[in-house]
Amino acid sequence: MADEHRNxxxxxxxxxxxxTYIFVFVARAAGTLLTWFASTVDLGWMNTPxxxxxxxxxxxxxILTWVVVIGSFVWLGVLFVLTFADYLTRFWAIY
Amino acid sequence: MTSxxxxxxxxxxxxxxxxxxxxxxxAFSWLFTKDHKRIGILYMFSISIMFILGGFFAxxxxxxxxxxxxxLLTSDTYNKFFTLHGIIMIFFFLIPSIPAVxxxxxxxxxLGAKDLAFPxxxxxxxxxxxxxxxxxxxxxxxxxxxxxxxxxTPFSTQYSNMHVFGTTFGAFIVGFSSILTGLNFIVTxxxxxxxxLTWFRLPLFVWxxxxxSLVQLLATPVLAITLVMLMIERVVHVGIFDPALGxxxxxxxxMFWFYSHPAVYIMILPAMGVASEVVxxxxxxxxFGYKFVAFSSLAIAFLGFxxxxxxxxxxxxxxxxxxxxxxxxxxxxxxxxxKVFNWTATLxxxxxxxxxxxxxxxGFIGLFTMGGVTGLFLAALGLDVHVTDTYFVVAxxxxxxxxxxxxxxFAGIHYWWPKxxxxxxxxxWARLSALLVFAGFNLTFFPQFVLGYxxxxxxxxxxxxxxxxxxxxxxxxxxxxxLGYALPLAYLLWSLRFxxxxxxxxxxxxxxxxxxxxxxxxxxFHETPVVTWDAYDYPAMLKAMxxxxxx
Numbered sequence: 354m355a356d357e358h359r360n361x362x363x364x365x366x367x368x369x370x371x372x373t374y375i376f377v378f379v380a381r382a383a384g385t386l387l388t389w390f391a392s393t394v395d396l397g398w399m400n401t402p403x404x405x406x407x408x409x410x411x412x413x414x415x416i417l418t419w420v421v422v423i424g425s426f427v428w429l430g431v432l433f434v435l436t437f438a439d440y441l442t443r444f445w446a447i448y
Numbered sequence: 449m450t451s452x453x454x455x456x457x458x459x460x461x462x463x464x465x466x467x468x469x470x471x472x473x474x475a476f477s478w479l480f481t482k483d484h485k486r487i488g489i490l491y492m493f494s495i496s497i498m499f500i501l502g503g504f505f506a507x508x509x510x511x512x513x514x515x516x517x518x519x520l521l522t523s524d525t526y527n528k529f530f531t532l533h534g535i536i537m538i539f540f541f542l543i544p545s546i547p548a549v550x551x552x553x554x555x556x557x558x559l560g561a562k563d564l565a566f567p568x569x570x571x572x573x574x575x576x577x578x579x580x581x582x583x584x585x586x587x588x589x590x591x592x593x594x595x596x597x598x599x600x601t602p603f604s605t606q607y608s609n610m611h612v613f614g615t616t617f618g619a620f621i622v623g624f625s626s627i628l629t630g631l632n633f634i635v636t637x638x639x640x641x642x643x644x645l646t647w648f649r650l651p652l653f654v655w656x657x658x659x660x661s662l663v664q665l666l667a668t669p670v671l672a673i674t675l676v677m678l679m680i681e682r683v684v685h686v687g688i689f690d691p692a693l694g695x696x697x698x699x700x701x702x703m704f705w706f707y708s709h710p711a712v713y714i715m716i717l718p719a720m721g722v723a724s725e726v727v728x729x730x731x732x733x734x735x736f737g738y739k740f741v742a743f744s745s746l747a748i749a750f751l752g753f754x755x756x757x758x759x760x761x762x763x764x765x766x767x768x769x770x771x772x773x774x775x776x777x778x779x780x781x782x783x784x785x786x787k788v789f790n791w792t793a794t795l796x797x798x799x800x801x802x803x804x805x806x807x808x809x810x811g812f813i814g815l816f817t818m819g820g821v822t823g824l825f826l827a828a829l830g831l832d833v834h835v836t837d838t839y840f841v842v843a844x845x846x847x848x849x850x851x852x853x854x855x856x857x858f859a860g861i862h863y864w865w866p867k868x869x870x871x872x873x874x875x876x877w878a879r880l881s882a883l884l885v886f887a888g889f890n891l892t893f894f895p896q897f898v899l900g901y902x903x904x905x906x907x908x909x910x911x912x913x914x915x916x917x918x919x920x921x922x923x924x925x926x927x928x929x930x931l932g933y934a935l936p937l938a939y940l941l942w943s944l945r946f947x948x949x950x951x952x953x954x955x956x957x958x959x960x961x962x963x964x965x966x967x968x969x970x971x972x973f974h975e976t977p978v979v980t981w982d983a984y985d986y987p988a989m990l991k992a993m994x995x996x997x998x999x
Contacts, residue, residue, distance in 0.1 A: 428666055431753055435769070436702045439757065443766040 369419065377414050384411040467870070467967040482567035483970060488553030489868070490574050492861075495541050495549065496937070498581065502536035503930065505529045510892075510926040513919045518910040526909035527594035528610070534597030539619045540581050542853055543711060546718035547664070548577070548629055550860045551657050553868060555633060557961040557968060558651050560642025560977045565635040573628035580622030587614040596907065598708070599675070601689040601700040605682045612682060616675045623668045623675075626714070630664030633657050642960065644979035651959050651983050652741055656721025659745035663710045663717070663752065671707035674700065701763055705756035713752040715849055716816070717745055719856030720787055723809050726859050727791045728984040729957040730806035731798025735984050737790045744783035751780040761832045770829055777827035784820050788813060803955070804878035808859035811886040815851025819844060822897065837907075840900025843893045851889055858885070858936065865940065866954045870967045871947030877939045884932030891925025958989055 388407050396403060468485045478486055509529050512520040521529065556564055564570050587593055593615045595604045604612050637658050641650070677688045678700065687693025689700040728735050735741055757765055757773040791813055800806070822844040826832050835841060858881075866872055895918040900906075904915045911919070953962040958981070964973050981988060 428753070432670070432706055435754065435757070435772070436699075436706075438772060439698070439702070439765045439769040441766075442768040443764075 373418060377418055380414055381411045384408075466969065467965060468970045469870075469967050471970045480571070482563070482571055484552050484556050484564050484567065484570060485868075485968065485972075487570050487574050488549050488551075491544060491548040491552060491577070494574075494578060494581065495544055498536050498540040499933075502533050502541055503933065505533035505536070507926060507930060509533065510923040512909055513911070514923045516911050516913045516916050516919075521909055523909050524594065527907070528592035530907060531593050531596050532588060535584065535593070535615060535619065537849075538597055538711070539622050540577075540584060542715045542849055543622075543626055544577060544629075545715070545853065545857045546722060546860060547633070547657065547660055547714070548573075548625075550722065550857070550864060551629070551633060551660075551718060554864055554961055555654060555657055556636060556640070557867075557964065557972050558654055558959060559636065559640055560645055560960050560973065560979065561636060561640040562971045562973075564632045565640055566632050569628050570632055573625040573632070576621055576625035576628070580618045580620075580625065583614055583618035583621060587611045587618065590614070598704060599678060600704075601678065601681070601697045605678060605689060613679055616679055620672055620675045620679075623672045626664050627668045630661035630668075633661040634665065637661075642977050642979050645960075648739065648742070649979055649981070649983050650742075651721075652724035652735060652738070652745075653718075653721035655742040656717045656724070656745045659749040660714055660717040660721075662746075663714050663749050667707045667710040667714075667753070670703060671711075674703040674707065677703075698760065698763060698765060701760050702757065705759045706753070709756040709759065710749075710752045712845075712848065713748055715853040717748060719812065719816075719853045720745065722856040722860040722863070723787075723791060723812055725957075725959070726805045726809040726863050727794050728986065729863070729955050730801050730803055730809075731794055732986045732990060733794050733798045733984070734982075734986060735790065736793035736796075737786075738983065740786050741790050744786045747783040748780065751776065751783065755780055755827075758827055758832070761829060762836045774827055774829050778824060781820060781824060784816075788817055788820075802879075804873070804875060804882050805859045805863035807879060807882035808855050808862065808885075811882065811889075812852060812855040812859060815847050815855060815886075815889065819847030819851055822847065835900055837905055838900035839896040839904050839906055842906050843896035843900060846893045846896075851893070855885065855889075858882070861936070861940075863955070864961070865943070866950030867961055867966050867968070869944055869947070870950050870965075871943045872950050872954060873936075873943040873947060874939050877935060881932050881935040881939075884928055884935065886932075888925050888928030888930075888932050892922050892929055893925070895919070895921045895925075956989075956993075958985055959983075 384407050388404055391400075391403050391407065468483055472481075478490065481487060481490075508521065509526065512518065512526060514520075518526070552564075552570065556562070590611055593608070593610045593612055595608050595610070595612055595615075599612065599616060604616075637650075637654060680686050681688045681690060681693075681695070685693065687695040689695040689697050691697065724735055724741060755773060755777040757769060758777045761770050761774075822840070826835065826841065826844060862873065862878055899915055899918050899922075902915075904911055950966045952964070952966060954966075955962070960973075960977055960979070961968075963977060
């Protein structure tokens with residue numbers, strides 16, 4: 354129906370197979386459980402790095418599977434760089 | 449495929465064929481429709497109810513502020529009313545207004561397409577909107593919420609005993625409606641343009657909707673996750689924003705405004721698109737600097753992501769980052785000014801006609817400029833300290849959101865009403881309404897600039913007696929404004945039955961939507977159009993009309 358006269362100059366697009374969706378969902382659910390489990394064990398100074406490694410791995414799964422990496426990193430970079438521009442230069446002594 | 453050329457279609461009379469309104473009857477034909485035009489009408493109906501409800505809360509606030517004492521509403525009720533006014537007007541009216549109503553209806557027709565790329569997703573987005581709105585209305589019935597529309601922590605997570613969870617959940621759901629609409633528009637614009645409709649032949653409304661959709665798609669998920677974190681902290685006390693739990697309240701403000709400042713551009717970019725259409729149609733000229741106007745939409749969408757912390761200058765952020773955000777906030781004025789200058793240049797030596805849509809858009813240009821210039825006051829680090837949380841800020845953002853976005857929404861509704869319904873509205877009443885809205889708006893909000901500058905804080909139900917004269921002016925203006933908004937409701941409904949039949953192209957405008965019947969057939973066009981002309985090619989149209997008359 355609607356695509357009967359789609360623009361013939363448009364670029365072909367890639368369709369992600371269903372199995373990829375299922376794999377990423379299961380892997381990220383496992384990562385969440387792992388984060389919860391890690392929070393119940395006191396690993397000293399390793400607590401935060403381990404939680405960050407799991408979170409980064411989960412984010413990387415989404416990014417590498419679906420995200421158009423360069424454009425999206427620019428946008429995410431804006432959020433992170435400008436937010437940290439505040440946190441890293443804030444005059445914390447007054448808090 | 450038969451090509452319908454620009455010169456052929458302009459003089460077609462509406463064929464006596466079925467259109468999208470009479471192709472099917474009954475409630476189910478509307479509730480399960482996948483037709484973008486009917487979904488646009490569903491949105492129009494839904495957001496109109498929200499506009500009336502949000503307007504009711506505004507009027508109650510203005511009546512309370514008629515006298516310095518808090519004699520009509522208690523302070524708690526006043527807190528709820530300004531919160532509900534903000535939430536309803538922003539999440540449930542302004543953000544879906546032009547994109548979901550006019551974008552849904554007009555965009556596929558302007559592209560020469562039969563529908564949006566994902567019609568079922570489009571219907572889903574309306575249902576998500578309705579579910580979110582239902583949750584919001586439920587909150588009102590259950591007792592309301594008093595956090596302000598920004599849900600600032602730690603008040604929202606720790607201290608408020610009102611329905612914060614329900615309200616944020618409603619806003620969370622409505623966010624997905626916005627995301628799906630943006631996604632649908634981007635795919636449709638990329639893949640479903642009619643043969644010959646290249647990027648630089650697109651109407652500027654399409655460019656504006658494209659930029660809006662990018663913002664909807666990139667910013668709204670951040671709001672969604674922010675609201676989820678707020679709900680998690682409020683309900684299960686995970687430390688994210690609460691310092692006592694290891695969190696940071698300013699993190700909430702960073703993430704909230706990363707969405708909510710670009711959200712202003714979700715409201716104003718489509719308004720700019722409407723302005724370009726109307727200015728060209730009612731001056732009979734090509735838009736001056738078409739490519740500049742088109743790219744300035746994208747520039748606004750991009751720069752809009754870089755300025756959010758100007759809402760936080762007095763909140764305790766780093767002075768160094770505040771300087772960067774101040775500079776970037778000045779920078780976003782450049783593409784906005786390009787648009788204003790180009791519309792003005794288009795008016796120059798144009799054959800200007802004073803129809804209602806044009807009156808609304810002339811009002812839009814002036815009021816948006818006022819709102820933009822006063823925004824620069826707030827981007828200035830020193831001056832911002834003086835006027836933060838005063839009525840100056842209230843006046844500033846109402847000049848953008850109401851003077852800008854709502855004026856353009858009404859302009860668009862009047863401009864495309866003949867196409868949507870096949871009927872003309874009564875021009876005299878409509879002009880009167882446009883003038884009442886313009887006068888009422890300025891009387892309401894200009895005094896608030898002065899009030900804020902001399903120190904009246906926002907969000908209080910009582911105030912010092914010396915502020916009363918300006919508050920009385922503001923309330924009087926709000927009454928005129930309410931009348932101005934009520935008139936279209938009456939005469940547009942009247943026109944559905946008694947309005948003069950519109951014909952294919954009552955304005956003599958160019959653009960694919962003016963080449964099909966009014967109302968359009970279910971699939972928009974009887975034959976796929978082939979575009980062989982540039983956007984706003986009024987000189988060619990006027991030449992062709994002259995030649996026809998000579999024959």
